[in-house]
Amino acid sequence: MAVKIQTKNGTVDVSNDVIATVVGGAATDNYGVVGMASKNQIRDNLNEILRKENYAKGVVVRQQDNGVAIDVYIVVSYGTKISEVSKNVQSKVKYNLESMLGVSANSVNVFVQGVKVLEA
DSSP states (O other), rough: OEEEEEEEEEEEEEEEHHHHHHHHHHTTTTTTTEEOOOOOOOHHHHOOOOEEEEEEEEEEEEEEEEEEEEEEEEEETSSSOOHHHHHHHHHHHHHHHIIOOOOOOOEEEEEEEEEOOOOO
């Protein structure tokens, strides 16, 4: 499905893959986030961190009446405060969706799929 945005010149359809790419980029921009994780690690047989071209596998977009609901699956770095990293991800995702696409996010749910120790 796609999000439809009505303008004075016509209708703009924004696909879920575009939304997932914007959300993935916003999530991985935050300090403490190592990368995106697959939402179905067993089914997708992906136990590693997703690359930019696979962000859609780590994001679930659900259409609602007046916006979208987003689920983000991330991997955080060891030693960071998970609650603060999650709050930062939520606020950055909401801001980027509003500013880049004009789509309002009703909820942004962050699921931490793992913790990774980074080598110094």
